[in-house]
Amino acid sequence: DVKVTQSSRYLVKRTGEKVFLECVQDMDHENMFWYRQDPGLGLRLIYFSYDVKMKEKGDIPEGYSVSREKKERFSLILESASTNQTSMYLCASSPTGGDEKLFFGSGTQLSVL
């Protein structure tokens, strides 16, 4: 069964901490995505990557960075966490082509205190 695995289900961090959210997929997909989900706002794209070491900003990249050193792993980094980054973070992957679905992980609920 195909899988997108997010390393933490729940995470609690303090303001100013550097936070790493990890995502691994086992489907050999080229594309990987980080979305943020907030009530009433739906899913908003933070960053995506279409190949190793390649990345593009999504709609809300401010305060975030990403790293993709290996094809299967896509990391989201909060350089200095702030309370307004408390949210559900969803990782997804897809093959190149545009007509294939996104496969989602179960999400990481991040609370910044």
Added chain:
Amino acid sequence: AQSVTQPDIHITVSEGASLELRCNYSYGATPYLFWYVQSPGQGLQLLLKYFSGDTLVQGIKGFEAEFKRSQSSFNLRKPSVHWSDAAEYFCAVGVYNTDKLIFGTGTRLQVFP
């Protein structure tokens, strides 16, 4: 710019009743359209997708959706809902010439016995 609108934030139905969730999109060409479902504490699962051809699309769990170009709509339907259908539903459109998706804000479905 492309966008997706889900006008209903919250819908409540009785078990066994029919269901229609609304989705309107803004897109210049023929869109790629998707419906996803998110059960509590889970990631998103694809229900169905439309790329071209037959405008009535069948999905998993007894769901279907109809693409209506004249109304820029892609409404999700189910003839008889089950208590297990209680979840949040997201409509999404593919961004032209990329592998990205734009999501609507979601509709939360509550099912009463």
